[in-house]
Amino acid sequence: MKTVTIEHIVKTYPAEHGTVEALKGISFEIDQGEVFGLIGPDGAGKTSLFRILTTLLLANSGNATVNGFDVVKDYKSIRNCIGYMPGKFSLYQDLSVQENLEFFATIFNTSIRQNYGLIKEIYEQIEPFKTRKAGQLSGGMKQKLALCCALIHKPTVLFLDEPTTGVDAVSRREFWEMLHRLKVQGITILVSTPYMDEASLCDRVALIQKGGLLSVNTPKGIISEFKKTLWSVSADDMFGFMKAIKKDPGVESCYPFGQVHHVVFKTEENSEAWLQQIAVQNNYNKAAIKVIEPNIEDCFMALMQD
């Protein structure tokens, strides 16, 4: 049995001029124990899908199940077996760390003591601040507390909506390490993120844009779908170089990536000679042009371009 099934889910919202199609009939499945990433830019439809799966929002059409339970008919059973960490903070800002945790334990009819084992490792990191109000915690600490609150009733499936948005790089890394330790305990995790680099930390990912699925695959599988040659270019005038490259109708995409630009051509003929020519014509110094292997972010850029 699949832990999560999503079949042709459509969600629209009324808008000023007609309707917004937030989800355009998407389908995919998640296996037990997977860390599954839902990757997409703002407005892609991630939160709408999370709210449908956590039984807080009704789809216009389509079916979805969690642990074999239907999201409409069996919503009560689903609420008991899932943990949900919404993107906008779910914590009570005026309650202390400990009070927040006690509150979430109480509404699920359990106690911190009963399920402490599951959260121990995460809670120990915020315990020194247990009397501090949640509103006065740093972003990283709020995120750890929100995760403890989502776990306190021992869910078997965790839904984490953009848990690392606005969190510093070190806390982001620590958070992913925590997720992998939860996976080892058999918890299935659906996590959304706008950060494409986090895709490689998932077992499988779905790339979503404007309510449609672009690809569902393992990170390696997504990279193997990239069939074109990828060029890395740099010169002293990076901005001018990009502008000149983008002028050519034969260029499919050119985008900044760290210290270099990544370039893909529509057809591959003479692409290197052409890049060299631009550098020479514009008198760029220290021009460096080479073929590189794509990473997952390049694959997403290509899919989104299509």
Ligand SMILES: Nc1ncnc2c1ncn2[C@@H]1O[C@H](COP(=O)(O)OP(=O)(O)OP(=O)(O)O)[C@@H](O)[C@H]1O
């Ligand atoms: N209650 C609503 N009423 C009208 N439109 C909405 C509503 N909720 C979401 N939308 C629209 O639906 C689309 C998908 O939004 P959703 O919040 O699901 O995406 P998202 O990927 O989670 O992005 P974000 O991170 O910005 O929330 C967007 O165009 C958004 O403006």
